[in-house]
Amino acid sequence: MSTLETLPSEEIFTLFQRLVYDKLGIHLAKQKRMMLGHRLLKRVKHIQVDNFSAYFRFITNPDNSHELEVALELMTTNETFFFREEKHFDYMSNIILPRINANQDYKVWSAACSTGEEPYSIAMLLNEHCSTPWSVVASDVNKSVLAHARKGIYINDRTKLLPKEYRQTYCVKGTDEFEGYMRVKPELRKQLHFFSFNLLDNMSALGKFDLIFIRNVMIYFDDKTRQNIINGLQQCLNEEGYLFIGHSETLHGLEHSFELIKPAIYQKTHVKENQ
């Protein structure tokens, strides 16, 4: 680039906006133009195209699907931490797990798991409190965060809410170049299955779960997308199963048959047949 353009024009921003919406369901408000410019500028330089317009043409060329994936990953926000929104974990250990059916395996899905702190927190808790065999699957659309999640290595500063006894039981301290980091032990890591999944896609092949965490992701979607996702999640939940959403999120305004049990906790209740 000769003169460095650091911000896409409004017109080019609209093209990115539509692309991100179509591919991820994420609605980028107008005010995100600077954020988009900031996040994509290094790719514009790396690919050595002249400007954001040329970069847009580059990533929408089917020959460059890898770069499209890179650009879309940069559009996701991956903030997460261990035992985030701890009320959900309290409810799991105090209310849900003591009542589960002892004859069935307990299945949990962490949808939009980011770098893995959420599903590892769930797995630690299940290992402590679940009396039946259990499984945790975890997905995200962003393959880079999934790679991080599979490794299970975290900087100590970002593990403050991880209880000390869990840290001792389930994690090892990093040494040498990993000083200041900890790693989830392989025994726990191998009990989780991480996979790439776009929440806009059909969920029917994923099977049924007893508990689904879908937290701090629907906040980026509009009502139409959220409704489609909720329809899919309804099919994926077993009867009496629970749905946890982020505490700053709501299903208000959407059609669903869940019962609101507590803030950000929903349960799939029996559909009563007309007599």
Ligand SMILES: C[S@@+](CC[C@H](N)C(=O)[O-])C[C@H]1O[C@@H](n2cnc3c(N)ncnc32)[C@H](O)[C@@H]1O
């Ligand atoms: C803020 S993180 C939430 C992580 C975790 N659930 C939590 O509450 O701490 C949001 C995650 O949603 C993922 N995401 C965004 N759009 C998605 C989509 N269409 N399908 C699947 N995951 C998506 C992002 O990649 C990101 O990792």
